[in-house]
Amino acid sequence: MAATMSKRDYYEVLGVAREASDEDLKKAYRRCAMKYHPDRNPGDHAAEASFKECKEAYEVLSDGSKRRMYDQHGHAAFEHGMGGGGGPGAGYADMGDIFGDIFGNIFGGGTGARGPRRGADIGYVMELSLEEAVGGIDRKIEIPTLDECGSCKGSGSSDGKLENCETCHGRGQVRFQRGIFSMQQTCPHCGGRGKTIASPCGDCHGQGRVERTKTLQVKIPAGVDTGDRIRLTGEGEAGPAGAPPGDLYVEVRVRPHEIFERDGDDLHCDVPIRISQAALGDSVRVPTLDGEVELRIPAETQTGKQFRLRDRGVKSVRSRSPGDLYCRVVVETPVNLTTEQRELLEQFEATFVGDGARKHSPRSSTFIDGVKGFWDRMTS
Template identity: 80%
Template sequence: MSKRDYYEVLGISRTATSDEVKVAYRRAAAKHHPDRNRGNEATAEVAFKECKEAYDVLSDEQKRRAYDSHGHAAFEHGMGGGGGPQFHDVGDIFGDIFGNIFGGGGGGSRGPRRGADIGYILELDLEDAVAGVEKRIEIPTLLECGTCKGSGSSDGKIERCSGCNGMGQVRMQRGIFQMQQPCPQCHGRGQVIVNPCGACHGNGRIHDEKTLDVKVPAGVDTGDRIRLSGEGEAGPAGAPAGDLYVEVRVRPHAIFERDGDDLHCDVPIRISQAALGDEVRVPTLKGDAEIRIPAETQTGKVFRLRGKGVKSVRSRSEGDLYCRVVVETPVNLTAEQRELLEQFEATFVGEGARRHSPKHSTFMDGVKGFWDRMVG
């Protein structure tokens, strides 16, 4: 039986970019994965491996050039054509072309594959991320079938595969070369189940949810991942489970904004506090702290509180808290307050008023320069 064109297998044009090749492969692999084709696993596995073989060639620039020049013959007779891969012996062909498809250098790998890794997004409040916390999560995944204990057999009867004599691999002739591929009868396991388990249909796994307690270390930030070994999908036919990767996402905070190990916040103060000076209490993640506002403080002035930030999960050093002062305009004035402000404003008269406004001269100079450029 002749091989299908690799571009046809992935459903792409011969001018497809490397990104388009990758996207097409993921789509095709997901469609033909045996776990998604219950009752038709054998056919699905053949199609899945066909997709993998096409991707291994088309995703490699040298192999793709050789294939475009010579087709499948480039890999059947050791041709290098057009700058493609140069094979020096049969082992090179198996290792470079078929190793990834069949599990490594000519002999392949026996037994069922390891369970898939899975990911989970864990959202945390800033306080929990900084202090550390233990969270209980529920994850939909493939679990070992409790009925057959992951064996896939209803009665424990598992026999050596007659198609490959228990080796899990069969030899096939391709041109002058012989190569090995997983046995289509046992799908590379080397064994066949006589009476499949009714609960999991011989797969050894079932779709369900499991509950886990995740210990989140202090100081984590958005993007950090926690690996839980063996908590991913159960492997088929008793193979080892994959891993679970819990990715942290820290929710926006009402007061603080995090920048690495440092925290930033705005501190509103009254105009009288800014003008006369004052002591102001500010919140931190470790309790209240106090900052001294000197007289004549302007909006935007930043005060640094050392060690009031986040203790790094990696270096264990502590960041700082930066408090930016924002001078607020008073609202909802009483008649008395309005009168006092009017009296206060009346004191700013003549050229002497400018000395009370530190940015006035700079602003007016900028305005004059702007209009000069516009007129000029």
């Protein structure tokens, strides 16, 4: 039996851990595809090979049953005879499609990819303030991209005339012999189109695309959060030789806010109060995304106490109702005291004498009891 060509570990190919989630796999594949896509690396055979390797890895790991088999048996899971009989790939859905797409038409079988590929997708990161993300916004963006050549309408030909490719004779694929195997692959001369340009366009040099900065108006819906993506169909790179364009994906990143911290649909903020307010109770004004509201502070409130204001959070794009606002009280130690204030505090402190002082400090009492227990255990 012929030796099997060694292949890299699929997780290594995508650059993820073995416990990676489906979303991690998708993000990793997207990065690989954007980096090695043939449209971004014309004529680079190493990049094309890396693209196919990433595609193969993702198509196996993104399928639950295939991933389980791969984790258990590695690449051997998909070799001939694996899985209890039934021929190559028995028990594994569409494995022939995966390997056929990667290696082309082995032994002359299959249909093969003909015609130009669609344009590459483009990613764009848009930074928003919390207020913009919560309320939604329309914003203009500028995208450097490959756009359809206006002179030749994307055909690449100055006169619109095309000729049969001399290498593949119009078939879009070439056959070659490797040992006892007869194999087919996309024609390197015409890129699988089967046609060549007789008189290339002077503006795009026969590519059908030109570099251009495109200005777009993007509508960001209310309630988006970091990681959300908006897809603009057909606004990616133009396809070669008049092929359909790719898509534009606008990914949202929300900048940190000076007051609020977002957690899904909920918001959190710290509310500083004075010692006297915490001890005696008071009403304070706290900010929300809709303006200030009154928050009642009960007497004897301790620092870290959290109050919930219902429906004062965020209504995300996936929610029917807004989240809540959680206000965490922080009792501040007074600074820059006047002489009178210092004397009053000294008089106040003098009232805490003897064991009776402990009843006014619940956390301190618990701490002291814990310390005593600790030392008793250490010295026993």
